[in-house]
Amino acid sequence: MEHALLILNGPNLNLLGTRQPEVYGTTTLADIEELCQQKAKTLGVSVTCAQSNHEGALVDLIHDARGQYAGIILNAGAYTHTSIALLDAIASVEIPTIELHLSNVHAREEFRHTSYIAKAALGIICGFGAQGYVLAIDALVAHLNKDT
Ligand code: DQA
Numbered sequence: 001m002e003h004a005l006l007i008l009n010g011p012n013l014n015l016l017g018t019r020q021p022e023v024y025g026t027t028t029l030a031d032i033e034e035l036c037q038q039k040a041k042t043l044g045v046s047v048t049c050a051q052s053n054h055e056g057a058l059v060d061l062i063h064d065a066r067g068q069y070a071g072i073i074l075n076a077g078a079y080t081h082t083s084i085a086l087l088d089a090i091a092s093v094e095i096p097t098i099e100l101h102l103s104n105v106h107a108r109e110e111f112r113h114t115s116y117i118a119k120a121a122l123g124i125i126c127g128f129g130a131q132g133y134v135l136a137i138d139a140l141v142a143h144l145n146k147d148t
Contacts, residue, residue, distance in 0.1 A: 002044050003144050005137065006069040007036055009051040010058055010077035016102075024102050027130040039134045043141050055079055055086065062089040071140040072097040073133065080105075080115050090120040096143055098136045101126035 009029060012019060017028035027035075033049040040047040048069070052058050058076065065072055072095050076086055080099065090097045097120065104127030105112040118124060122143060125132045 003046070003070040003141060004068065005040070005045055005047045005071045005073065005140060006061070006065050007033070007047055007049045007073045007133065008058065008061055009049070009075045010079050011053040012077055013075060014051050014053065025129050032130050032133055035130060036133050036137060039137045043137065045137070045141055047137070055083055059085050059089045062086070062093055062095075065095055066093045069095060070144050071095060073100055073136045073140060074098070074117065074121075075100045075102070076117055080117055081111055083116055087116045087120050090117060096122045096140065098122055098140055099124040099126075100132050100136050102129050102132060103127060 014029055016024055016032065017026055029051060036047045036049060050061055052061065058079065062072065072090075074090070074097050076083065076099070079086055080101070099115060099117055099121040105115075106126070115124070123139065125136050125139070128135060
């Protein structure tokens with residue numbers, strides 16, 4: 001295994017599949033995690049998936065990633081639009097982090113157009129549903145391999 005990646009999902013994403021399917025689709029979080037494992041296998045990397053509804057727990061998981069993971073894919077859910085603590089956590093650990101959203105947040109309510117975590121993110125993927133996680137793994141691995 002060349003790289004270890006952490007896929008971190010925030011609040012309400014445990015409800016995927018039944019949560020506003022017209023916005024987020026019918027794919028469950030377990031389906032997404034399986035999709036990520038399959039993609040990781042094809043690229044020879046490992047992925048670990050975690051989900052929490054709690055801001056502080058997400059901060060802890062980001063801290064704990066230091067020295068363990070080469071990259072993070074973070075769907076911070078609504079905390080994206082509110083959390084300076086998550087921004088600071090990502091900036092502190094200096095692990096390349098992709099901000100991800102299932103929906104195209106820019107086509108939605110005004111309050112979703114602001115991202116606190118974007119400032120510390122390597123890049124942002126949004127609007128591609130579950131496929132976005134696969135795209136993010138591709139992008140992160142390409143980034144990690146670019147200097148090797
Ligand atoms: C989301 C978009 C956020 O605005 C929202 O609060 C979510 C999910 C997405 O994946 O599209 O919980 O991050």
